[in-house]
Amino acid sequence: MSDKNLIAFGLLLTLLAPGAAEILPQVKNPDTFVYATIGDVDTLDPGYAYDTASHLIIFQIYEPLLMYKGSSVKELVPLLAEKVPSKTNGLISPDGLAYTFVIRKGMKFHNGYDLTPEDIKYSLMRFMLQDRAGGPSALLLEPIAGVTSTRDSLGNISLDFKTVDQRIEIKGQKLIIHLPKPYAPFLTLMAQWSYTASKKWAMEHGDWDGTEAAWKKFNNPKKEDSYFFEHANGSGPFLLETWDKNTKQISLARNERYWRAPAKLKRIVIKKIDEFATRRLLLDKGDADSATVTSQYEPQVSGIPGVKVVPVPVLDVSAIFQFNLNINLSGNPYTGSGKLDGRGIPFNFFADKEVRLAFSYAYDQKTTVEQIYRGKARLAHGFIATELIGFNPNQPTREFDLEKAKAHFQKALGGKLWETGFRMVLPFNAGNDIRQTASNMFKRNIESLNPKFQIDVRPIQWSTLLGDESANKLPMRYTAWLADFPDPHNFAFTYMHRNGAQAARYGYNNPKAQELVEKAVAETNPKKREALYFELTRLAYEDAPFTFGISTIQPVPLRDWVQGFIPNPIFPDHFYFYWISKSLPSAKGT
Numbered sequence: 001m002s003d004k005n006l007i008a009f010g011l012l013l014t015l016l017a018p019g020a021a022e023i024l025p026q027v028k029n030p031d032t033f034v035y036a037t038i039g040d041v042d043t044l045d046p047g048y049a050y051d052t053a054s055h056l057i058i059f060q061i062y063e064p065l066l067m068y069k070g071s072s073v074k075e076l077v078p079l080l081a082e083k084v085p086s087k088t089n090g091l092i093s094p095d096g097l098a099y100t101f102v103i104r105k106g107m108k109f110h111n112g113y114d115l116t117p118e119d120i121k122y123s124l125m126r127f128m129l130q131d132r133a134g135g136p137s138a139l140l141l142e143p144i145a146g147v148t149s150t151r152d153s154l155g156n157i158s159l160d161f162k163t164v165d166q167r168i169e170i171k172g173q174k175l176i177i178h179l180p181k182p183y184a185p186f187l188t189l190m191a192q193w194s195y196t197a198s199k200k201w202a203m204e205h206g207d208w209d210g211t212e213a214a215w216k217k218f219n220n221p222k223k224e225d226s227y228f229f230e231h232a233n234g235s236g237p238f239l240l241e242t243w244d245k246n247t248k249q250i251s252l253a254r255n256e257r258y259w260r261a262p263a264k265l266k267r268i269v270i271k272k273i274d275e276f277a278t279r280r281l282l283l284d285k286g287d288a289d290s291a292t293v294t295s296q297y298e299p300q301v302s303g304i305p306g307v308k309v310v311p312v313p314v315l316d317v318s319a320i321f322q323f324n325l326n327i328n329l330s331g332n333p334y335t336g337s338g339k340l341d342g343r344g345i346p347f348n349f350f351a352d353k354e355v356r357l358a359f360s361y362a363y364d365q366k367t368t369v370e371q372i373y374r375g376k377a378r379l380a381h382g383f384i385a386t387e388l389i390g391f392n393p394n395q396p397t398r399e400f401d402l403e404k405a406k407a408h409f410q411k412a413l414g415g416k417l418w419e420t421g422f423r424m425v426l427p428f429n430a431g432n433d434i435r436q437t438a439s440n441m442f443k444r445n446i447e448s449l450n451p452k453f454q455i456d457v458r459p460i461q462w463s464t465l466l467g468d469e470s471a472n473k474l475p476m477r478y479t480a481w482l483a484d485f486p487d488p489h490n491f492a493f494t495y496m497h498r499n500g501a502q503a504a505r506y507g508y509n510n511p512k513a514q515e516l517v518e519k520a521v522a523e524t525n526p527k528k529r530e531a532l533y534f535e536l537t538r539l540a541y542e543d544a545p546f547t548f549g550i551s552t553i554q555p556v557p558l559r560d561w562v563q564g565f566i567p568n569p570i571f572p573d574h575f576y577f578y579w580i581s582k583s584l585p586s587a588k589g590t
Contacts, residue, residue: 034282312567328473
């Protein structure tokens with residue numbers, strides 16, 4: 001045997017010898033989780049943010065009073081509070097109007113300041129009183145203050161500060177919230193929308209000082225005016241490390257002084273990458289541990305070696321195309337000339353019901369389900385998620401019918417629209433392939449009816465789109481609503497109440513709808529409550545302020561070294577990184 005063969009033979013014996021090191025796949029960056037997504041963060045302010053991309057970050061940094069248990073949307077566990085209030089443990093009053101939260105001792109913010117009940121009261125009040133246009137403040141204003149806005153219909157401040165101040169009471173370590181009337185989903189709100197910041201830290205950086213004299217100066221603010229916009233100081237398992245707005249990348253570092261056991265991961269990196277091909281490549285190479293993937297592209301990642309795809313039911317209503325009944329034309333890049341002259345659309349284009357009906361009949365929702373979502377979605381028959389009370393599977397919908405669409409277009413705007421034509425931009429958030437495909441389907445169907453109809457489907461950066469939406473500039477767009485809390489009121493208020501986020505952004509204001517929304521949330525009888533939501537859905541069908549939507553299932557691809565992923569339909573993008581670690585099973589499968 002030659003020397004070369006002897007060496008090779010000896011090496012083989014060494015590799016086969018008992019206890020010899022096995023050659024196993026390696027985990028890339030075992031202490032860092034990299035997530036490639038399509039949403040860029042709008043703000044880090046928990047009192048301002050109302051989008052998934054921002055809340056994915058906020059959810060890791062700040063903490064609420066309560067938390068959902070695992071993947072459940074019904075069972076709660078305590079977080080900043082020591083116990084989940086109930087009538088049984090005496091922390092909810094017999095009349096359902098007072099909720100007592102006993103706050104844990106010994107918790108600290110990332111900068112070392114103590115977390116106290118006063119910080120929680122401050123954060124709840126700041127959330128409500130800031131009340132930026134199109135923001136989330138109504139979520140807490142409604143149950144606690146008994147109103148849905150701090151301002152009247154003319155934009156003047158109308159809220160009495162003392163009303164809010166007196167309804168949140170502190171007694172030692174107890175925080176007691178007094179409601180003006182029963183509000184069934186209140187605890188679920190506290191599990192998502194009681195994010196707590198440091199009052200002292202906020203004041204040191206020029207934010208509201210907690211007094212009645214100063215609060216109006218911070219009402220309806222510009223997001224960049226607050227220190228909270230790009231800085232964070234929570235009590236959660238991760239703290240803000242960097243936010244590079246140019247590269248659209250955020251890095252979070254483990255909170256080594258966390259009041260619970262520190263997270264298993266040392267770092268979280270969130271990268272905004274619009275192109276699916278790039279996200280797929282990062283996933284394939286192991287340079288990303290997960291990536292945003294829409295249903296239509298799921299087959300392209302499910303076959304990647306070392307990648308598993310987890311189907312996650314989403315508590316949502318997607319593929320709702322919302323029409324703006326009162327478009328803000330000031331500096332508007334979406335409305336062309338701003339007139340009915342064939343080169344644009346006027347501010348009241350969608351205020352004409354004939355226009356809304358024409359657009360509604362021109363959209364093929366069944367094709368959206370069967371082709372774009374590859375059959376992994378269900379018709380919502382309205383605006384309420386299919387899993388919730390109030391969803392009516394027997395509610396009629398406007399099915400795709402171009403002849404009916406044409407007939408309504410010919411009657412629209414006094415018959416002028418058909419002769420004059422129009423041009424408008426239909427925007428979608430850049431990188432969202434499903435919304436791009438659905439918007440292009442809308443474009444093709446409508447343009448096929450009349451060569452004078454022109455729709456420009458255009459990708460827009462997410463933060464820009466949100467800003468233009470809040471300024472009422474979008475003529476229409478594909479919208480989706482992921483539940484803020486698992487109750488039909490969240491969807492009904494959002495889409496049908498004039499102060500709801502979507503209704504406010506798109507100018508829908510029907511007093512009958514508001515009356516039904518307010519009556520339904522106060523109704524404790526499940527059957528009567530269901531009937532009210534059925535009536536609301538019928539009203540939405542008659543008014544047609546939007547097309548009816550679908551409920552989806554989200555494919556979440558993960559490298560097989562990702563452990564501890566527990567998806568929850570309520571969590572932003574389904575991730576709570578505190579639970580997650582990275583490791584491969586051993587050779588013996590243990």
